[in-house]
Amino acid sequence: MQLLVISDTHGRYDVLCQVVYAHLDADIIVHCGDGEYEIAQFLADHPHLKTKFIQVRGNCDYDSNIPSTAVIPLPYGHQAVVAHGHTLMHGDLHKNLIQLAKDSEADIVLFGHLHARHDHFDEGIHIFNPGSAVQPRDQFPPGFGLIDVLEDGILTSHGNLVLSKRSNPLYNYHTY
Numbered sequence: 001m002q003l004l005v006i007s008d009t010h011g012r013y014d015v016l017c018q019v020v021y022a023h024l025d026a027d028i029i030v031h032c033g034d035g036e037y038e039i040a041q042f043l044a045d046h047p048h049l050k051t052k053f054i055q056v057r058g059n060c061d062y063d064s065n066i067p068s069t070a071v072i073p074l075p076y077g078h079q080a081v082v083a084h085g086h087t088l089m090h091g092d093l094h095k096n097l098i099q100l101a102k103d104s105e106a107d108i109v110l111f112g113h114l115h116a117r118h119d120h121f122d123e124g125i126h127i128f129n130p131g132s133a134v135q136p137r138d139q140f141p142p143g144f145g146l147i148d149v150l151e152d153g154i155l156t157s158h159g160n161l162v163l164s165k166r167s168n169p170l171y172n173y174h175t176y
Contacts, residue, residue, distance in 0.1 A: 001075050005145035007032035007084075007112030008132035010060065013041050015133050015161065019144050026052070026146070028072065032112030032130065033058025033084030036066060058084040058112060071104050074149045081106040085113035085129070094120075094127070101125045108147070108154065117143065119156050126154050133161060 004026035009016045016038045020029060029052050031039055036057070043050050057066040061084075068087065072080040081104035088096040088111075101109045108126045111118075115132035117140055130145030131138065141160045148155040 001027045001149045003028045003030055003072075003080070003110075003147040003149070005030045005032065005110055005128065005130040005147060006133050007034065007130050008058070008115055008135060009035040009038055010132075010134055011037055012134045013038040015142070016042055019133060019161065020049070023144075023146070029053050030070075030072070030080075030082055030110055031055040032082055032110055033086075034060045034112060036061035036063055054082060056082050056084055059086040069100070069104070071106065074108070076149060076151050078108060078149050078154065079104070079106040080108035080110055080147075082110045085111035089113075094122070097127050098123055098125055101127075110145075110147075116140075117145075117158050119145075119158070126156060128156055130158065 004023040006019055033056050039055055054070050055066060056070050057068050070082045074080060081101055083100060097109045107124060111129050114129055115135055116138035117131035118127060118129040120127045128145060131140055131143045133142050133144055136142055141162060143161055144159050146157045
């Protein structure tokens with residue numbers, strides 16, 4: 001099973017579309033927050049993909065119908081919990097993410113908010129942030145994540161987006 005993980009698209013419908021179109025074979029599409037409007041538009045345009053989408057509310061999302069966390073049962077006894085992360089910033093974020101996983105009986109935590117990629121394994125828990133698809137705050141380009149849940153374990157990876165400065169970024173991007 002493969003999860004496409006994206007976060008912090010901040011109104012960039014074109015970028016959301018391009019990442020999803022490039023990974024339509026993913027079984028689940030997870031948005032870790034701050035993408036309320038473009039996700040609503042995307043699902044209105046592509047209602048057949050609604051069952052593949054899981055989103056959580058970020059600090060820039062205002063629809064109270066969007067949950068603040070989501071738990072995703074996965075094959076081979078794995079489970080993921082998704083949160084934007086802004087409510088976990090008090091104290092030690094890393095410890096708070098591990099506690100969220102333990103409270104949710106999850107071995108994978110997916111989160112956003114930092115606009116920076118993270119991929120750690122600690123206390124039996126995968127802690128993963130795909131970074132921002134449009135506004136990274138680390139040394140990496142805009143990106144997304146892929147998580148493959150295999151019988152032998154979990155495989156995580158990050159993908160880069162290269163957006164052109166041309167007038168229509170919808171047609172000027174590549175994934176690597």
